[in-house]
Amino acid sequence: MIAYKVLVILGDGLIFGLLATGVYIAFHWLRFPDLTPDGSFVLGAAICVKVASAGYPPLLAVFVSIAAGALAGSCTAAVNKLVKVPTVVSGLLVSSALYSITWLILGKPNQFLDSPHTLVGDF
Numbered sequence: 352m353i354a355y356k357v358l359v360i361l362g363d364g365l366i367f368g369l370l371a372t373g374v375y376i377a378f379h380w381l382r383f384p385d386l387t388p389d390g391s392f393v394l395g396a397a398i399c400v401k402v403a404s405a406g407y408p409p410l411l412a413v414f415v416s417i418a419a420g421a422l423a424g425s426c427t428a429a430v431n432k433l434v435k436v437p438t439v440v441s442g443l444l445v446s447s448a449l450y451s452i453t454w455l456i457l458g459k460p461n462q463f464l465d466s467p468h469t470l471v472g473d474f
Contacts, residue, residue, distance in 0.1 A: 366392075384430075385442040390449030391423040397453045423449055
């Protein structure tokens with residue numbers, strides 16, 4: 352039981368570590384205060400669940416969700432550069448829009464994914 356809890360904590364920590372890395376890169380390296388990673392991680396998870404539960408391999412679902420996150424970042428850059436919206440506002444607009452898009456993709460607030468549809472399976 353303790354080993355299971357440790358694995359859950361490590362899994363959550365790795366996911367939130369990726370989110371923190373995305374925000375860090377945007378704020379410190381690119382000098383672009385962007386909050387799109389908040390919405391794009393949720394969008395990527397929703398797309399990964401939908402693709403995996405449709406019967407496609409889980410690894411393909413991960414790559415499709417990465418592409419969706421890249422598309423979300425591209426939308427933020429387009430709003431910033433083409434419409435001339437300030438960086439923080441464009442990130443907030445796209446991030447809040449991504450939450451609505453995620454609800455549309457899932458059709459409900461939460462989705463359960465069985466073990467055959469995950470990368471680790473029955474581990």
